[in-house]
Amino acid sequence: MRIATWNVNSIRSRIDRVAAWLERSDVDVLAIQETKCRDDQFPELPLLAAGYEVAHHGLSQWNGVAVISRVGLDDVQIGFADMPTWGDPAAAEARAISAVCGGVRIWSLYVPNGRKLDDPHYLYKLQWLQQLRDDAAGWLAADPQAQIALTGDWNIAPHDEDVWDMAKFEGSTHVSKLEREAFAAIEDAGYSDVVRPHAPGPGTYTYWDYTQLRFPRREGMRIDFALCSPALAARVTGASIDREERKGKGASDHAPVVVDIA
Numbered sequence: 001m002r003i004a005t006w007n008v009n010s011i012r013s014r015i016d017r018v019a020a021w022l023e024r025s026d027v028d029v030l031a032i033q034e035t036k037c038r039d040d041q042f043p044e045l046p047l048l049a050a051g052y053e054v055a056h057h058g059l060s061q062w063n064g065v066a067v068i069s070r071v072g073l074d075d076v077q078i079g080f081a082d083m084p085t086w087g088d089p090a091a092a093e094a095r096a097i098s099a100v101c102g103g104v105r106i107w108s109l110y111v112p113n114g115r116k117l118d119d120p121h122y123l124y125k126l127q128w129l130q131q132l133r134d135d136a137a138g139w140l141a142a143d144p145q146a147q148i149a150l151t152g153d154w155n156i157a158p159h160d161e162d163v164w165d166m167a168k169f170e171g172s173t174h175v176s177k178l179e180r181e182a183f184a185a186i187e188d189a190g191y192s193d194v195v196r197p198h199a200p201g202p203g204t205y206t207y208w209d210y211t212q213l214r215f216p217r218r219e220g221m222r223i224d225f226a227l228c229s230p231a232l233a234a235r236v237t238g239a240s241i242d243r244e245e246r247k248g249k250g251a252s253d254h255a256p257v258v259v260d261i262a
Contacts, residue, residue, distance in 0.1 A: 003031070003101075005031040011037060011042060011043060012043055032066040035058050037061065041058070042054065063095055075105075083128065103147055109153070113173065125173075132150075133182070144231070147231055195225065195239040237262050
């Protein structure tokens with residue numbers, strides 16, 4: 001089975017690219033982030049025509065997550081237990097969805113950005129990650145052989161090599177000590193980054209800002225990951241980042257991350 005994760009930065013703007021990429025890449029399950037639409041606005045027809053089922057959770061023009069699969073889409077779950085809330089009035093955002101696809105629970109996660117270190121959104125991000133870690137650890141405690149993939153846009157560059165120039169990120173989010181510790185805590189809970197061994201750095205990124213020619217200058221960040229439970233990680237036979245999909249007119253600012261499972 002081949003699974004992938006991709007922040008598409010508006011599914012309505014890029015549905016043609018997504019459908020074409022699925023055909024080329026032969027992906028069985030795709031976790032999508034930042035769909036930027038409500039459920040009734042999701043352009044599912046091209047995906048259904050290609051043989052995929054769709055589970056989407058979107059509340060507005062912000063955030064939005066989906067799992068699409070051609071190997072089954074069962075037991076869809078919206079969010080995780082006690083997921084932190086945001087806004088006024090405070091409510092759970094459309095940042096997490098999962099389904100069992102081909103025997104694997106695939107999570108599509110869009111971790112809060114954090115904005116700035118002194119912004120309340122930063123604390124929200126840390127709380128969100130802590131609750132995810134607690135729940136994810138509980139899933140493994142309940143079933144050590146669970147097949148789980150925590151995939152998505154984590155909005156964290158966990159190592160210095162995951163940004164093009166650490167000096168440029170001094171004092172900003174995505175690289176702060178607390179964010180990196182939150183990411184490491186999920187790894188310590190038993191989930192491993194299964195892509196890095198097959199796509200090592202430095203200079204290996206998944207995101208390039210649209211401004212200042214970041215992509216052609218190779219000035220990117222590695223913030224999209226697939227963290228797998230021990231039983232699933234043992235089945236991974238390969239992984240890659242499709243940098244080519246960041247090229248051309250109408251590209252997302254993120255590249256798809258692909259994982260092959262025996």
